[in-house]
Amino acid sequence: MAQATSVLLNATEQQILNALRETPDGPLKTRLEEFLLELTRMVSNPGCAEIQADGIPCGTASADCQECLALDKMLATLRSTLPQH
Numbered sequence: 001m002a003q004a005t006s007v008l009l010n011a012t013e014q015q016i017l018n019a020l021r022e023t024p025d026g027p028l029k030t031r032l033e034e035f036l037l038e039l040t041r042m043v044s045n046p047g048c049a050e051i052q053a054d055g056i057p058c059g060t061a062s063a064d065c066q067e068c069l070a071l072d073k074m075l076a077t078l079r080s081t082l083p084q085h
Helices: 011-024 028-045 066-078
Strands: none
Touching: 011 028, 028 066
């Protein structure tokens, strides 16, 4: 169900939303939406050991943060499998 919203977006966010909205409805779009939700949740809350007592994540992917390094490697692997345009 669509709902009207008013949010300021940067250029990259606008491109992502435009691409998603231009994707034809169907099983591939549904799978893409589910994947993007899961991926953004995982990246925004990686479960770093460096999370502070107040629950705020470490904020940077550093060499000693295995969770952030693993996520970075996963994203690089996914990107490397995309066809070149």
